[in-house]
Amino acid sequence: MSASELAAQIEAALSVDREEFASRVEAEKEVLRGEIEDGTFDNPQAIVGLEYEFYAVDAETDALMRVPRRLLEYIGFEKELGLHNAELSTTPQPLSEYGLRAQEAEVQAKLDAAETEVNREGMALVSDGLWTVPPVGETAAAYLTDSIEEDGMRMAANMSRAVRYHAMANTEYAPELQLDAPHVSLSSETVMPESLITSIQPHYQVPHAHDLPTYFRYALRVAGPLLAVAVNSPFFPPDLYDADGETVLDDCWMENRVPVFESVLNPADERKVSFPKDIDSVDEALDRIAADETVVPADVDPEGRFDDEFAHFRHKHGSFWRWVRPVFGGPTRTSANARIEFRPLPGQPTVRDTISLLAVFAGLMESLPRREHPIYHQDWATAEENFYRAVRDGLAADIRWRTADGTETTDTEELYAELFEIARDGLELRGLDAEASNRYIQPLRERVDRRVTPARWKYEHVADAVADGEPFAQAVWGMQAEYIENQSETLIEGAFVDWLY
Numbered sequence: 001m002s003a004s005e006l007a008a009q010i011e012a013a014l015s016v017d018r019e020e021f022a023s024r025v026e027a028e029k030e031v032l033r034g035e036i037e038d039g040t041f042d043n044p045q046a047i048v049g050l051e052y053e054f055y056a057v058d059a060e061t062d063a064l065m066r067v068p069r070r071l072l073e074y075i076g077f078e079k080e081l082g083l084h085n086a087e088l089s090t091t092p093q094p095l096s097e098y099g100l101r102a103q104e105a106e107v108q109a110k111l112d113a114a115e116t117e118v119n120r121e122g123m124a125l126v127s128d129g130l131w132t133v134p135p136v137g138e139t140a141a142a143y144l145t146d147s148i149e150e151d152g153m154r155m156a157a158n159m160s161r162a163v164r165y166h167a168m169a170n171t172e173y174a175p176e177l178q179l180d181a182p183h184v185s186l187s188s189e190t191v192m193p194e195s196l197i198t199s200i201q202p203h204y205q206v207p208h209a210h211d212l213p214t215y216f217r218y219a220l221r222v223a224g225p226l227l228a229v230a231v232n233s234p235f236f237p238p239d240l241y242d243a244d245g246e247t248v249l250d251d252c253w254m255e256n257r258v259p260v261f262e263s264v265l266n267p268a269d270e271r272k273v274s275f276p277k278d279i280d281s282v283d284e285a286l287d288r289i290a291a292d293e294t295v296v297p298a299d300v301d302p303e304g305r306f307d308d309e310f311a312h313f314r315h316k317h318g319s320f321w322r323w324v325r326p327v328f329g330g331p332t333r334t335s336a337n338a339r340i341e342f343r344p345l346p347g348q349p350t351v352r353d354t355i356s357l358l359a360v361f362a363g364l365m366e367s368l369p370r371r372e373h374p375i376y377h378q379d380w381a382t383a384e385e386n387f388y389r390a391v392r393d394g395l396a397a398d399i400r401w402r403t404a405d406g407t408e409t410t411d412t413e414e415l416y417a418e419l420f421e422i423a424r425d426g427l428e429l430r431g432l433d434a435e436a437s438n439r440y441i442q443p444l445r446e447r448v449d450r451r452v453t454p455a456r457w458k459y460e461h462v463a464d465a466v467a468d469g470e471p472f473a474q475a476v477w478g479m480q481a482e483y484i485e486n487q488s489e490t491l492i493e494g495a496f497v498d499w500l501y
Contacts, residue, residue: 003150004150006153006163006166008151010153010155010163010166010167010170013298014167014170016297017297018172018294021294021297021312025290025313025316028309028312028313029290032286032310033283035309035336036328036338041328043205043337045095046366047205047339048092048099048103048203048204048362049090049091049093049203050103050107050200050202050354050355050358052087052089052090052127052200052354053085053198053199054088054125054126054127055082055086055131056084056085056124057126057133057484058123058136059119059124063136064084066084066158067083067123071121075114075117076088076110077110077114079160079162081160081165081192081194082195083159084135086114088107088111092203095362100355100432103355104351104352108351115492124488126484127348127350127351127487128198128233129197129256129346129347129454129455130197130233130257131196131198131237132235132237132480133477140237140239144188144193144195144196145186145189145190147188154166154169154170155190156191158195159190159191159192164295164298164318167295167296168265168296169189171295173267173294174268175265175267176265177189177190177193181236181253181260181263182251183243193260193264194260194264196236196237196260197256197261199343199345199346200346200358201341201345202345202357202358204342204361204362205337206337206338209282210281210282212279213281213285214369214376215340215369216326217278217376218375219342219365220278220324220380221375221378222361222368223386223387224383226345227255227391228389228390228395228397228399229416229448229453230348230454231346231390231456232255232454232458233254233255233256233257233346234255234455234459234462235248235462236256237476238472238473238476245466245471245472245475246472248472249462252459253391254390254392254393254394254396254455254456255390255391257346262274265321272292272319272320273323274321274323275324275383275384276324276325277380278380285326286328288320289313289326290313290316295319296319297315300314305331307328307329307336323343326338326339326340340365342361345357348454348496349486350487350491350494350495350496351491352443353444355440356440359440360419360440360441362426363424363425363426363427363430363440364419366425366427367425367429370426371425374402385400386400394456395453396451399412401415401418416445420444423440424437443495443497450497450500454496457496457499458479461478461479461482462479
């Protein structure tokens with residue numbers, strides 16, 4: 001697609017009548033509300049799924065690489081924001097021993113097949129939270145800010161040719177487009193700086209749609225603890241820093257994905273990307289999505305799916321950027337579901353670590369409501385505070401937890417001993433035996449026991465190198481080379497804890 005063709009498509013997208021779009025969203029919200037009342041979105045099976053993002057690097061230099069579009073289509077991955085990104089989505093499966101095995105096996109099978117093809121191109125796919133080595137001969141700042149103007153439309157040079165991504169820089173919605181994190185600042189004319197980050201996104205389908213607010217409330221209370229054990233993005237590409245290495249290390253946050261997403265996509269006076277408030281009812285969830293500011297409206301053509309009945313509402317939901325969000329969808333009436341999309345987690349060092357987080361999250365969603373755990377009554381403000389403490393300090397954060405007997409603790413050992421036991425209970429409620437449950441829990445338990453997250457592993461490698469006299473940039477690149485080397489041996493069948501022996 002030429003620049004002029006893309007510009008024409010952007011212009012067409014921006015010409016969609018916003019009032020007409022909003023009217024359709026409201027009408028479809030009522031259709032959706034009626035289907036929920038009729039029980040269409042109820043399903044007694046617990047279902048899990050996963051979205052998994054990667055970035056591509058040069059297999060020899062570890063420098064970021066753009067993925068040819070033909071290759072992306074050939075390996076069965078989906079395009080994401082940046083030309084260097086690739087994403088896979090798993091087939092939803094019942095939450096059971098077999099369903100979790102199927103989730104893991106599907107990721108392994110797709111990734112193994114993809115690696116064969118990308119290796120032929122001299123590339124490797126990396127599972128990570130934030131890339132740090134720009135393409136050969138380019139700076140990160142230049143790569144992220146390079147753009148052109150064609151027929152009055154601003155377009156990022158290194159962004160996928162997806163109209164909605166490019167339209168964000170040209171629409172009435174006014175994101176700051178300012179990268180703002182400790183000792184990092186970058187101004188852009190597009191949303192391209194958001195392509196620094198990659199994530200995993202577990203999905204959990206609730207049995208009855210009207211119970212979604214309860215599950216959602218619990219999901220918010222475990223967001224901080226789960227993020228703290230998963231953190232994996234302490235560093236930016238070195239050329240983005242405006243301070244010396246020692247200062248960066250002193251003030252380093254463990255999960256910089258969060259400030260990237262929030263600072264780039266939020267307008268100055270609005271927090272679309274945010275830790276969401278509790279939901280009191282399904283009606284409130286629907287109203288929040290419908291009332292959320294539209295970024296890029298669209299005339300959505302039906303494709304013969306059941307959820308085409310609320311296609312404009314679903315389009316609106318695509319920019320309902322919350323760290324935890326409710327989802328209503330399904331290509332057929334029988335597969336219609338209400339689910340929770342859990343978005344705080346960065347990409348992990350290995351597939352097993354990724355599936356462990358999916359399983360533990362799902363186990364918590366099974367057990368917490370069933371056992372009516374008192375964490376339900378934790379103040380929302382405390383849950384939000386826990387989340388941002390985890391962003392800053394990972395497992396070193398003082399996270400407040402309410403135990404099964406109702407007492408509050410900030411003791412890390414006590415918190416995670418109970419959290420993992422709750423997850424085990426939830427998995428066993430779905431038929432997993434103790435051995436199978438432990439297989440999913442153990443990789444995360446060892447992180448807590450050793451007080452080592454992927455982010456802490458990265459931080460210690462860089463800090464040790466700087467202490468030995470290496471320049472900060474060289475230390476970051478050296479750490480990244482070791483991360484990718486370790487991952488090349490463990491991504492599909494190993495675990496992060498294998499790196500620690």
